Amino acid sequence: MHKVIKEDGVFVETCESGDIEESTLGMFYQDTRYLSKYELKINGKRPVFLSASAEKNYFKEVYLADEKNEVLISRKSCIYKNTFNERIRLTNYGLRTSELYLTIELDADFKHMFEVRGFAGRKGTGKKLAPVVEPRKIILRYTGSDNILRSTVITFSRNITSFKDGRLGFSVELGPKESFDLCVCVHAGEIDSQDFISSDFEKNFKAIRESYDLWFERCTKVFTDSSQFNNLYKRSLADLRMLLSDFGEGPMAVAGIPWFAVPFGRDSIITGIQALLANTEIARGTLGTMARYQGQKLDPWSDEEPGKIMHELRQGELVNTKEVPFGPYYGTLDATPLFLILLSEYYNWTGDKKFFMELFPAAEKALKWMEQYGDRDGDSFLEYIREKEGGLVNQGWKDSKDSVVFSDGRLADPPIALAEIQGYAYDALMRMARIYGELGKKEKANGLLRKAAHLKERFHRAFWMEDKKYFAEALDGEKRKVDSITSNPGHCLWSGMLEYEKAVLVADRLLSDELFSGWGIRTMSCREAAYNPASYHNGSVWPHDNSLIALGLARYGFKDHLKKLISGMIAASEYFEYCRLPELFCGFSREDGGPVRYPVACSPQAWAAATPIALLQAMLGMRIDAAQKCIELNPALPEDINHIEIRDMLIGGETVDFAVHRIGGGIKLEILRSEGINIIMKERGRS
Structure with missing residues (x-):
């Protein structure tokens, strides 16, 4: 199954392996696909899929292995400030040093979401420009038929070993139990490199996790x-x-x-x-x-x-x-x-x-x-x-x-x-x-x-x-x-x-x-x-x-x-x-x-x-x-629920806590906190 994470205006949908390889997948921002291909290979081969989860919504975790099942690959990703962040970690659990070549194939087609869904009959299309390649950065660009320049800025925590036809490589040598980390940041839109979001994955992950914690704290328990x-x-x-x-x-x-x-x-x-x-x-x-x-x-x-x-x-x-x-x-x-x-x-x-x-x-x-x-x-x-x-x-x-x-x-x-x-x-x-x-x-x-x-x-x-x-x-x-x-x-x-x-x-x-x-x-x-x-x-x-x-x-x-x-x-x-x-x-x-x-x-x-x-x-x-x-309450508890407790519910700026319990054939109300709010039980029949 596909895995998706989202934050504010950006969402990224991948296949289970973490790759973007199918026609409807990608990184989307403002109804435009800013990343249409993102495929990882080790020594020219796709890693073996082990597991994947995006249960937290802001964080995706994928585990892969090489064909010998000696080098394990973890892909952890999140979105922060319109940027897709991924940390790729290779760990050698074999008994010998491994010579590896990690490749990532990238592309951005800048298609509108309607085109991705199958919209046909375009009046005209824009023009893809040649990519800008720097030691730790690649910029993919497109001038649309609306005369707007759209860019996907991709930065890496390590120098790129090679780049050709959208495929970039990194040479990796790993001794037994050694790990290699590569952090990738994919940003939708032009951005000054000096102001670019930190490539520190743990820092960005912590920031987005804390924003979720704050959200849960503000919601009724x-x-x-x-x-x-x-x-x-x-x-x-x-x-x-x-x-x-x-x-x-x-x-x-x-x-x-x-x-x-x-x-x-x-x-x-x-x-x-x-x-x-x-x-x-x-x-x-x-x-x-x-x-x-x-x-x-x-x-x-x-x-x-x-x-x-x-x-x-x-x-x-x-x-x-x-x-x-x-x-x-x-x-x-x-x-x-x-x-x-x-x-x-x-x-x-x-x-x-x-x-x-x-x-x-x-x-x-x-x-x-x-x-x-x-x-x-x-x-x-x-x-x-x-x-x-x-x-x-x-x-x-x-x-x-x-x-x-x-x-x-x-x-x-x-x-x-x-x-x-x-x-x-x-x-x-x-x-x-x-x-x-x-x-x-x-x-x-x-x-x-x-x-x-x-x-x-x-x-x-x-x-x-x-x-x-x-x-x-x-x-x-x-x-x-x-x-x-x-x-x-x-x-x-x-x-x-x-x-x-x-x-x-x-x-x-x-x-x-x-x-x-x-x-x-x-x-x-x-x-x-x-x-x-x-x-x-x-x-x-x-x-x-x-x-x-x-x-x-x-x-x-x-x-x-x-x-x-x-x-x-x-x-x-x-x-x-x-x-x-x-x-x-x-x-x-x-x-x-x-x-x-x-x-x-x-x-x-x-x-x-x-x-x-x-x-x-x-x-x-x-x-x-x-x-x-x-x-005003008129509870009707289904068979499998006998107790409901509500905490930190805001009514008119006041916080209330209460519970309802099934006791015998009836329902009892227990008021736990009520700061100026009157909580009553009232039977209703006709609206």
């Missing part, structure tokens, strides 16, 4: 009597730290590695919502970044509209030459109401009124977009249609071309109104109504409440399928119900838009055998014509999808459903490397064996990484109101 959930939560924190990048407004989570190591409106926003229990910094950085790139004008090329929240922000040559509309691209319908939900939730957790008011103008613009542009025909529903070729056909979270499909297999034609997005819109309206009310703008608040009530009533009439006792996935351009049974309406539980009687039917269906695989809720019922357990959106299991449904089940007090769902997700995590829930996995039933990995899933992926935190919030039935200094 969680202890349960389930070792599997404890591992899952720790993995969640580690993966979120790995995915953090700062685009000028504070750290936020990029969507996923390798294909989506960029800001994504929907993905990053939902990750911020999911992660609030553990750390609110992600939400703040996400909100600032989304407000910074909020739509300002009408631009069909990029689907930009005033007030709209972006879908995806890319950099690099293809963006600069406008060969792709991603700088940024706005082709998503759900990011804008989700932005309002995250802003409201961030305020609920932090009580940070100053930051909230700084972003309030962006919130009002987002609300105006929903009214003016999101509802294309005035029927109260948010709908999408692609404005130009090159954009996304489907613009909800299930954005593959075949994801909105009738039960007979026909694809729906746009404009399309998705069920879950109407839920997001309802929630956003309710939250903004509350905010306007608190600001003393009663008329505006009442107007939004009326709109929300009208949307709820219209939704139940237009989307409910009486014959199937379930909500449609969507309405197509002719306002016909897209009648496949999918997970989409489950998000409306999270939004609180469903009437209780219908919410019961939705919850029952979601946890029935046709949708629940035993590991998680499928995106589509196994009884549908378009169902395929190995498809991207029509039968697979997405952890983030399940986490939002779990929060919805908790909201309505459906505890038995919630326990079943959480138990399945925790059990599934045991089958994946490092207990890491991937972006998605196949929807085969549990009776068929362990969960099956989806072949090209991002891992780690932001909203999958944050899923365990959201599941924990659902288990605790937690509602937060920092302004009222109140935490």
